[in-house]
Amino acid sequence: MARGVRFHETGGPDVLKIEQVDVPAPGAGEVRIKVKALGLNRAEAMFRVGAYLEDPVFPSKLGYEAAGTIEAVGPDVREFQVGDAVSVVPAFHFAHYGMYGDLVLAPARAVVKHPETLDWASAAATWMQYLTAWGALIDIANLKRGDFVLIPAASSSVGLAAIQIANQVGATPIALTRTSAKKADLTEAGAAHVIATAEQDLVQDVMRLTDGKGARVVFDPVGGPTMAKLTQATARGGIILLYGALSEEATPLPLFDVLGRQQTIRGYVLFEYTTDDAKLARGRDFVLAGLASGALRPKIAKTFPFEQIVEAHRYLESNEQVGKVVVLVD
Structure with a gap:
């Protein structure tokens, strides 16, 4: 069991609830990640209110971006090892995966070993x-x-x-x-x-x-x-x-x-890019090269603790920020 954020109806930030959820062992093509930080996105707020490209199925999870360490790998996953520092690319539907939690499953194809120069907040603020x-x-x-x-x-x-x-x-x-x-x-x-x-x-x-x-x-x-x-x-x-x-x-x-x-x-x-392996590889290589050279530098507007996920969503929707809103997971 772990903490996860779910919502049982569409609406404002207050519909988000931190609940105890079961996080099973990773299956084929999956990894389980101990999360250190979450990057928030406008798409998630739109999904929460029912104004996104897909409709939530309740109780619904959400969250596209996370950074943390590999805690377990699926039986056929060879590119990652327990303890690897990774971040998650938005390459899945919320009906299958959601990154708002302190322990989450993710498809291995959507996981990247980010540069060691990035801290957890910056790594969670990169891919979207x-x-x-x-x-x-x-x-x-x-x-x-x-x-x-x-x-x-x-x-x-x-x-x-x-x-x-x-x-x-x-x-x-x-x-x-x-x-x-x-x-x-x-x-x-x-x-x-x-x-x-x-x-x-x-x-x-x-x-x-x-x-x-x-x-x-x-x-x-x-x-x-x-x-x-x-x-x-x-x-x-x-x-x-x-x-x-x-x-x-x-x-x-x-x-x-x-x-x-x-x-x-x-x-x-x-x-259209993150669901195509060839396009995803090209984009990943471009971003990693830019991060390594310093040309690409994630800007964090404000961080919130995991327990303040509702307040973080309120701030996301305020339009006050310049840069990324990040939630830190203890």
Whole structure:
């Protein structure tokens, strides 16, 4: 028996309960991990309220990212040994696995030996953000030196990862944030330019920064009415990668902008990469190389003890953070 977080109905953070759960011995292709830290993600909050790509089956577990030590391995697992320090890649459904606990099962294909330079909090804050940004920006959009990339919700962990990856390949990251409150943080995080969309003219400023051409790549987790401005700020032949639905308002299709400028709007989810072994290997190698070189550096916004998982989710939904919310497990 171990502590695990489950919920028995959809709703706000208060539906999360720490319960005693049975964690069996790992089966074929599985490992059991003694968890040291958890990385929280917006997708988990959406799943908790019933607004995600899959519906919870009660009692439901959740949690995509964890870091800790291997406590047991399945009978056919050869790449890991008891005691290995590892972190978990989001590559599974919550119907099968959930990382919110102090002892958890995970599929071995979703487990990585992270660099020894990472502490537990940073290791738990790595894979969702960097693989999400890598798949969209590098593998799909082929972001490269000289490109401009617009990054809405740039203070999120994925937004910060996108800034770092853009800088790593020599592109110019333009961070978008609602107000100027986070401008200094985003500049310090490596954004070449920061636009406060509620205070500035998004299209006019992007055109000024790009010599009237617009950004070739847009990496948007929001959707909603701002899509109309994003298409106007996107270059001819550019691509808008839509990987989230944070806005509760309808997302318009600015048809004449898209047609007239031959733009691509591409829906994207991380799981098209983490469920494909070849793509996952490419992304993992890119991220590990970036971590080793120091080009990729997870930023922790705030940590909470495991017993405060409800408070951690409240903070996650406050939008106050710049970076990753992490829960430490004693």
